[in-house]
Amino acid sequence: MSNATTLVIGTGIVGIATAYYLSRAEGHGRITLVDRDQPMAYTSAQSGENYRTWWSEPAMVNFTSRSIELMEEIARDSGNRINMNRRGYALCTRESDIDTLVEQVRKGYGDRAEDLLRFHTSAEAPGYQSFESPDWEGVRDGVDVVSNQELIRARFPGYDPEVRNILHVRRGGDISGQQMGMYMLEKLREAGAQRIVAEVEDIVAQNGFTVTLRGADGTKTEVFDRVVNAAGPFADRIAKMLGVELPIYNTFQQKIAFEDREGAIPRATPFSIDLDGQEIDWTDEERAMLQDDPEHAWLAGQMPGSIHCRPDGGDGGKWIKLGWAYNETPGTATFEQPTDPNFPEIVLRGAARLNPALKAYYGQLPRGMHHYGGWYTMTEENWPLIGPMGPEGAFMTCALSGYGTMAACAAGELCAAWMSGGALPDYARGFALTRYQDEALMAALAEADRGLL
Numbered sequence: 001m002s003n004a005t006t007l008v009i010g011t012g013i014v015g016i017a018t019a020y021y022l023s024r025a026e027g028h029g030r031i032t033l034v035d036r037d038q039p040m041a042y043t044s045a046q047s048g049e050n051y052r053t054w055w056s057e058p059a060m061v062n063f064t065s066r067s068i069e070l071m072e073e074i075a076r077d078s079g080n081r082i083n084m085n086r087r088g089y090a091l092c093t094r095e096s097d098i099d100t101l102v103e104q105v106r107k108g109y110g111d112r113a114e115d116l117l118r119f120h121t122s123a124e125a126p127g128y129q130s131f132e133s134p135d136w137e138g139v140r141d142g143v144d145v146v147s148n149q150e151l152i153r154a155r156f157p158g159y160d161p162e163v164r165n166i167l168h169v170r171r172g173g174d175i176s177g178q179q180m181g182m183y184m185l186e187k188l189r190e191a192g193a194q195r196i197v198a199e200v201e202d203i204v205a206q207n208g209f210t211v212t213l214r215g216a217d218g219t220k221t222e223v224f225d226r227v228v229n230a231a232g233p234f235a236d237r238i239a240k241m242l243g244v245e246l247p248i249y250n251t252f253q254q255k256i257a258f259e260d261r262e263g264a265i266p267r268a269t270p271f272s273i274d275l276d277g278q279e280i281d282w283t284d285e286e287r288a289m290l291q292d293d294p295e296h297a298w299l300a301g302q303m304p305g306s307i308h309c310r311p312d313g314g315d316g317g318k319w320i321k322l323g324w325a326y327n328e329t330p331g332t333a334t335f336e337q338p339t340d341p342n343f344p345e346i347v348l349r350g351a352a353r354l355n356p357a358l359k360a361y362y363g364q365l366p367r368g369m370h371h372y373g374g375w376y377t378m379t380e381e382n383w384p385l386i387g388p389m390g391p392e393g394a395f396m397t398c399a400l401s402g403y404g405t406m407a408a409c410a411a412g413e414l415c416a417a418w419m420s421g422g423a424l425p426d427y428a429r430g431f432a433l434t435r436y437q438d439e440a441l442m443a444a445l446a447e448a449d450r451g452l453l
């Protein structure tokens, strides 16, 4: 099938990576990428751009580890144009019993767990590698479990002094997703791939795929041997055009970014996650007002954990990013962002629990703050869908939830392997639509931690 023509629908990071690895696997550029908008303009423009190997399932650890390996290859080949750094993820808790958290890490790492888990219980902790430098090369894989409060205060002076344990996931950091997308698009152009701006309105599967495309100069049809559904939050619509129902839904998640002119967050801070649930730090008056308002009363009650905060824009920059994916209500994907005007103050107060210096911004977030959001497109178990999709010649790379930037390379490579008959990695079967027929796997996933951040 290596002479086949292919239409990749969607030029977010996932569609671009799928085209890039397909072109590499088959050694040609008979690929057309189509999007209703410019590349990397929709969900992929809203990503926090963080990456990690922290998951409780070996399939997800192996999948994201492979993706990071591929990103490292690009970083090396491009003189680190993608700004990859590696200060890790610091997962913080005030709990003293962290057995469940450590067990999840052990399960995810499988046979490698003994080598990859390092426990630090003394204040000196000579084996706890420094994270002063942002460089990704030379950082050990695995997790440092930091359980000494004196050590925590020395290495993370800005954190809430009540924090008792930190799981510091070392193969983690952030990249520039935009630069990664542009790098791949340049390589695709050199290989002869085409890109068009048009909306896919219909697909008929008969002797290939006849695709109706509506662009600025009207509507036309084109025929392709294969199609790839990488339409992000609209993947279900594309699948329906081919008579396939995908078990996916969308939830809207938000972030804020602003200039940290008070210097509240030290620039060498890892991506910091407060795992503990909390009641937001409202004044008594604010809390009473919220409780009296049925629409907002939930904000006065117990909130879930996993609030995150990190420096943005490198060690010489001043910006920081905060996020909190507490919304679990599925919604209908739209191109406009249904942001909640209350979110900035909510996430600020949530994040100030772990980083008390952020309290300086209560009620006075900088005017130049960015508030934005996008859709997590996901399956119930939070595993992606990659591989064949219905009629022969139709494929999908979708449902990459809140981890599509970090997983795009391995997802693209996997879809390309399905398409070109390449060797499939151990996680391939679990990410295919056929997993829903594997009752034992689905029962295990229903019990597992979903790794939602």
Ligand SMILES: Cc1cc2nc3c(=O)[nH]c(=O)nc-3n(C[C@H](O)[C@H](O)[C@H](O)COP(=O)(O)OP(=O)(O)OC[C@H]3O[C@@H](n4cnc5c(N)ncnc54)[C@H](O)[C@@H]3O)c2cc1C
Pocket (backbone or CB within 6 Å): 009, 010, 011, 012, 013, 014, 015, 034, 035, 036, 037, 040, 041, 042, 043, 044, 045, 046, 047, 048, 049, 050, 051, 198, 199, 200, 201, 230, 231, 232, 233, 234, 235, 253, 254, 255, 372, 373, 374, 375, 376, 397, 398, 400, 401, 402, 403, 404, 405, 406, 407
């Ligand atoms: C707030 C937020 C924070 C995130 N943080 C992280 C993070 O820190 N790390 C991480 O790894 N991931 C993160 N993610 C997830 C990541 O951003 C997504 O998983 C990823 O961007 C999905 O890429 P995509 O290419 O599948 O989708 P998209 O970028 O949405 O691309 C899909 C494209 O398909 C096009 N399209 C759809 N329908 C049609 C049609 N009919 N015709 C033509 N074109 C069509 C759209 O225009 C769009 O450009 C975050 C997501 C959000 C929302």
